Amino acid sequence: MSALLRLALSSAWNRRMALSLTLLSIMLSALLLLGVAHIRKDVRDSFSASVSGTDLVVGPRGSGLSLMLYTVFHLGDATQNMEWKSYLHLRDHAAVAWALPLSLGDSHRGFxxxxxxxEYFQRFHYGDAQSLRVAAGKPFADVFDVTLGAEVARSLGYKPGDKITLTHGSGSALGAEHADKPFTVSGVLAPSGTPVDRTLFISLAGMxxxxxxxxxxxxxxxxxxxAEFVKKFDLTPKTITGVMIGLKSRAHVFAMQREIADYKDEALMGVMPGVALDQLWQVAQLGEQALLLVSIAVAAVGLAGLVATLLAGLDARRRELAILRSVGAGPRSILALLLCEGMLITVLGTLLGWLVLCLGLTLGGPFLQANYGIVTQAFIPAGDELWLLAGMLLAGLLAALVPALRAYRLSLADGLTPRI
Known part of the structure; x- marks a missing residue:
């Protein structure tokens, strides 16, 4: 077996120029296939961790997915609000460690x-328990202070000290501006790759x-x-959109959820963010599967290139194979030689693709987390990735079997007789 392996290596080296392109295509195919499988898992985990450390999101009774969309992703409009007194009741509950009221409805140039x-900037966490950071200035402190997400500041060119006005409503062209009460940019948040980057933050009193x-x-x-007279009025909100809650013990989450559902003064619901985000991810699963199918198709094209390369070189190697037969190599040895060559290229290409992927994840991990909120993990194939890896190696073996079977049928006379 070792002699056959050495022979396969020597033969492949002699045809290295032709096989190098095939090796490159298999490497890229493996990189794409394993990369998509791994990144989609990291994306799913990061999506589920768009908000972490929050045990319940509370809002008016209705759709849990809708509540998550407008409280966590700041998408859509709430159909109804909850009473401020309900927030106070939740905040003062013995099982609650902290409660953050949220009020949405206005916008600025589509954001x-x-x-x-x-307190939001200390309590809100994302990804692997990452905290929000202020890149410039400081969080809002006064009534007419506004803190910008990284994408808002980058897109609109704002910096601390700039004056802006808000638009009533979710940003439609017909929305009226609050032009008589401008806000001052107090700070800009560092990129987080979450909906926070596309959001402007003001105080409840400012709203x-x-x-x-x-x-x-x-x-x-x-x-x-x-604007200079607003502080003479009571700026306590009457209603809010929702509340993020952190409990003193996560063991109380189900009991708290039931208590919120049974709250007599108002119809409320408490949604566990992880469960709701997993349900929301199912909506996007079709696109995820389509991307995986595309990567499998690319891998198939790479393996088809392996078949084409081995078949194209087979005619040129007929005399070589015939000489091997003449010195005692049987048809099975010829079959094994071609299979060994094909598997060597497949294994080496897959290994190179895996190494390039590991290097890319190591170097690009901080960029992905800062700009897209994707927390990448060290890539050791497991679960579905192992099945994909095994499937690619098996496909490589089957691809090499096509030219190997043809070589198996070549006769000694066919190889030694000159073709006219």
Whole structure:
């Protein structure tokens, strides 16, 4: 067997120029196949960890997925709000460690505005328990301070000290601006790869202040309260969009969820973020499977190139194979030689693809996490990845079997007789 392996290596080396392109195609195929399988797992894990450390998200009773979309991803509009007194009840509950009220509804040039407490920047975590960081300036502190997500600041060119005005509603062209009450950019957050990057953050008092002279979604005729006078009014919210809750013990999460559902003063629901995000991921699973199918198709093309290369070189090697037969190599040895060559190329190409993927994940991991929120793990094939790897090696063996069977049928006379 060792002699056959040495012979296969020598033969492949003599045809290294032709086989190098095949090796490259298999390497790229393996890189894409294993990379897609691994990255989609990391993307799923990172998606599920878009918010971490939060035990429950509470909002008006309805669709849990909708609640997650507008409280975590800041997409869509809430159909109804919850009472401020309900937030106070939750905040003061014995099992609750912290509670963050969230109020949405306004926007700025298509980016959502989230009103909350300054504590949000310490309590909100994502990915592998990563905390939000301020890249420039500081979090909002005054009524008309605004803190920008990284993507907002980058896209619009804002920096601390700039003045901006908010638009009433989710950013439609018909939305009226709160032009009489501008905000000052107090700080810019570092990139996190989460919806936070595309969000503007203001205080709950700021959200109330810009709506003091509004009623039913429109400015009140003949009434205008200047920005310098808003602090004379009670800026405590009457309603909010939802609440993020952290419990003192995660063992109480189900009991707390039931208690919220049974709350008498208002119809509320508590959603566990991990469960809801897993359900939300199922909606995107079709695209995930389509991407995997594309990578499998590319791997098949690479293996087809292996078949084509071995078959194309088979006619040129007829005399070589016939000489091997003449010195005692049987048809099975010829078959084994071609199989060995094909498997060597497949294994080496797959190994190179895996090494390039590991290098890419090591070097590109910080970039993926900072810009896309994807936390990449060390790549050791496991689970579905192992099956894909085994499937690719098996496909390589079957691909090499095609030219090997043809060589098996070559007769000694056919190889030694000159072809005219």
């Amino acid at each position: 959502p505005v989230l009103a909350t407490l300054p 109330e202040a810009i709506h003091l002279d509004w009623q039913a979604g429109a400015p009140m005729p003949g009434l205008s309260i200047p």
